[in-house]
Amino acid sequence: MATFQDIQQRETGLQQHLSGAQIVMIAIGGAIGTGLFMGSAFAIGFAGPSVLLSYAIGALIALLLMGCLAEMTVAHPTSGSFGAYAEHYIAPWAGFLVRYAYWAAVVLAVGMEVTAVGLYMGYWFPDSPRWLWVALFSAGLIAVNASSVKAFGQVEYVFSMVKIVAIVAFILIGAYVVFGTQRPDIGFHLYTAQGGFFPNGLWGTWVGVIVAIFSYLSLEAIAVAAGEAQDPQKAITSAFRTTVLRLVLFYLLTLALMLAIVPWQAAGTDRSPFVRVMEILGIPGAAHVLNFVVLVAALSAMNSQLYVTSRMMFSLSRGGYAPRGLGRLNARGVPTRAIAVSCAGIAVAMVLNVWQPEKSLVWMMSIAMFGAMFTWFMVFVTHLFFRARWQAEGNRPLAFRMWGFPVLTLLGAALMLGVLVTTYFTAEFHLTLLTGVPFLGVLLLAYRLWFRRRAV
Template sequence: MADFQQIQQRETGLQQHLTSAQMVMIAIGGAVGTGLFMGSAFAIGFAGPAVLVSYAIGAFIALLLIGCLGEMTVAHPTSGSFGAYAEYYLGPMAGFVVRYAYWAALVLAVGMEVTAVGMYMAYWFKEVPQWVWVGLFSAVLIGVNLRSVKVYGAVEYGFSAIKVAAIVAFVLIGAYVVFGTSTPGIGLANYQLGGGFWAKGAWGMWLGVIVAMFSYLGVEAIAVAAGEAQHPQQAVQTAMKTTVLRLVLFYLLTLALMLAIVPWTDAATQTSPFVRVMQVLNIPFAAGVLNFVVLVAALSAMNSQLYTTSRMMFSLARARQAARVFGVTNANGVPVAAILVSSLGAAVAMFINAFWPKESFVWMMSIAMFGAMFAWFMVFVTHLAFRRRRMREGAPAIAFRMWGFPWLTLLGAVLMGAVLLTTAFTPAFRLTLAFGLPWLAVLAGLYLLRRNKG
């Protein structure tokens, strides 16, 4: 089998401008978005207060993924990332299927995030159709991505900085209200309302893991961005070690405080639970300010996902598994055609928003999550093959290594597989496997047709 350096050389042409700080913010940008600010409402509806356990389990799976993906990325920093690793360690068909499944997932996720943008804008402009905002903000962020990776990194850093500052402020205000005052109706006693902490039982808690996993999807963007980092190995190690800790603190602290301020039966609504908290606290203009923050969060996640999915299409084109034009970069190292084709999700979102505005968010989320979760599952499978091959060939140890191999890698694969299977038993997410499994079959068939013709 060809040396991996050939894959890395094949994917040259992008410019290496991203710093380790920007890479951390790119990962946070992808993972702290609609999943936290809007998706948490769905998770609370499934799990009740035990949603904290749901998000803790999701964080554990994300930690295992970062360990596996981090080791492979330090060994092979390239924009094709886990798609290229699957190609090299599992075979060309695996690389083809993983890349396209993930690409399609993020194309739809881009649409889902911009769908949420339309919902947030309705807070201020109720009379304006949501699809108008979907089209407007899509055009702006596509323009940002078309400029250069340096512009993209700067914009994403700014977006994520606003989110981080807002979450820190939310935690500080929430902690003061819960523990520093004796406001009636606010406190840890809210955990016992509506049936108690386990009101929805263990099964409800496990269903909450589905949404929690969707919330954490995006941390893998660090690995994709490694192909455009200034010092890839160092930047990846720094970014991966700090990102998961920040995400766990952001998710668990904010949810714990939110459930103490607003009873979970009130938080599980279509409105962002964070905006609901500010309405309950009666802080002047706070709900409007926080709505701006969740708007920025959705734009940030969309921006990050558009970047990531365009690089996956670029990698496919360079592997001769997509039209050659998608692998062409301009003078600024930007794969223009790959970005434009990866913007299709925004067009899908505009269409769905125009005809089914109420159902659009859940539909987009349930369909989009399959490819991303499948890609995570395949990261664990690829890591098993990666480590065993390196051990067989006597390759030197890598500075960033997954701990507990092979047991924790196997555990990650089992947990991801279980989460994917669970979607079949949840009415809200039945579209996930109903769409995903036929899509995998189509991809496998397309690969075999292309190989036979070639």
């Protein structure tokens, strides 16, 4: 039987230049993007003020996921990450499905982020075509990713730092306005002013979890980046412990203050609700500054996701599940061909922004969701197999252990499966299962016809 070292060996060649701080920023960069600054508007529309509970439930699932991933990643740091773990601990077909489902999800998420870029630029240039901005910004970030992993890490660090500073400033300004002024139109009474805290019932709150999960997508980038970390065990352990806490604080605090300033029914999807906050407060120039911040946030998330999806395609190629050329590295240790193929989501975004610009964002989000949610569900399933086999083989004590095993791993799997099934019963995300399940079927057929013999 092949060992996990065989999988790690075939994925060698990437440059180990990422520090622990840069890995944290990569995860934050991917997770604090359109999901927070624009996707939150969709979640608020479903749940009203109870969107705070939606994001709290999503944070719980993300926390459980990170615990499972941390245990497996510290034991086996590699760019194939959860795809490689599923291949080794469940079966080769499971690794094939997870890698391709995740690759497709993040490819489409890249397209969603750049679609949001076009929307944000429309705030300043309402008469310009969105596809123009999609093309310009995409070209710039592709160049960054193709240069070197060190350059990518530096750019992503700066992008993420801009977002963090802006969010902290937003929290401070929002706290001052809510607690330090006496404006009758602002305050926590807005939580119950229009239909109560649960205006759409508990069902609306649960549907809001769908967007919350998608907002937290890219937390798992920490595990993918492990293969290019300077000191994998130290960097990954530190990154897992700090990233979730930071994200939960940023998401819940910003949403709590935003809902105390903007009536939930006014948080439309034609612009970021954060920009809407600044318009209501009337701070000169603040709306333009925040629109710049949400633009940087989308670019940062796109940059991070393009990195992650190219490494997943690199892993597929090195495993023999994609054309061999996609696993080749340039002189700087960058899989440029994998990056090129992973730009497919940008092409889809270009077409949708020309054909249906008003519907492009929600379409990209709903189609991308399946692969992301399926991957998260499979991480929990893989962790169950991993722990059982690790103990049965008498391996060394784990340097990092998931707490509450197996109860919390099973809870995470059940919650994730419940959220995935819920998408079918919502008009906005009905496409998620309608496109995702057939795609999974095509992958299984492709594996059976072309790749099963190679895996054996």
